[in-house]
Amino acid sequence: MAKNVLLVDDSSTMRKIISRSLRQAGLDFGEIYEAGDGQEALAVLEKESVDIVLSDINMPNMNGIEFLREKANRPGIKDIPVFMISTETGDDIIGEAKSLGAVGALKKPFTPDKVNEVLGPLM
């Protein structure tokens, strides 16, 4: 069954590119929802049926790490998997994201082939 995806990134350009990369990678997905920061992402998760979240880390208002921390405290949405897509790939930051429940990380820049390789198993 096709997965509904939530893209969280403050760059509308990057949201479009990730969306296009998912299509080009040939992955099976349903609805694609978008949010510009962690706060907006939480609101979407509370309202819509989302199967997987692809989230940036460095964002205004509520960044990706704060989003993971807040999401972990909300019983209705805490088990939805989050995959980080970010320029932030230092071991300390990715380690913290994973300790808060992130299931993986993809470094920007990326290609559709890389998207397929790392996200394919989750989709």
Add this chain to the structure above:
Amino acid sequence: MNSFAEINDKLIESTIEIFTGMVMMEISVLGEPLTELGSLKKSITGMVGLAGTRKGVLAVHFPRQVALDVTSNFLGLEVSEVNEDVQDAIGEIANMLGGNLKTILSDRGRDIQLSLPSTISGDEYSFSSQAEVDQVILPFQAPSGVFYVEVELEH
């Protein structure tokens, strides 16, 4: 402490990777790095700041036409004027390059913080730091013009 030669090589590699892999635009290095760039005319600059154990800024300066072409390729649609999409796209290029610079300077990632990207544009402006900095400017040839990746790091 990374040398500027090492930073240059990795930034060149990162810039080409971003343009060929995501912007879908072939670019090439144009000559040797510069240490000074005069005033920028009809351009748009994307930049991110670094704070923490290394302080500085990474900026990428595009002539308007190159910025429009980059945005058009990025989004897969024709863009003919500098608008929010162009500012967002150029900011994101700076963000990705800043992330790569941060990785070059700090493998683990916690000792250097990256600011959110910002952009400036205008008919004529100059870009310089008030602090004492080491500076390098890498010129690249894109199909419709020359653009520059600039790094300034405080001593």
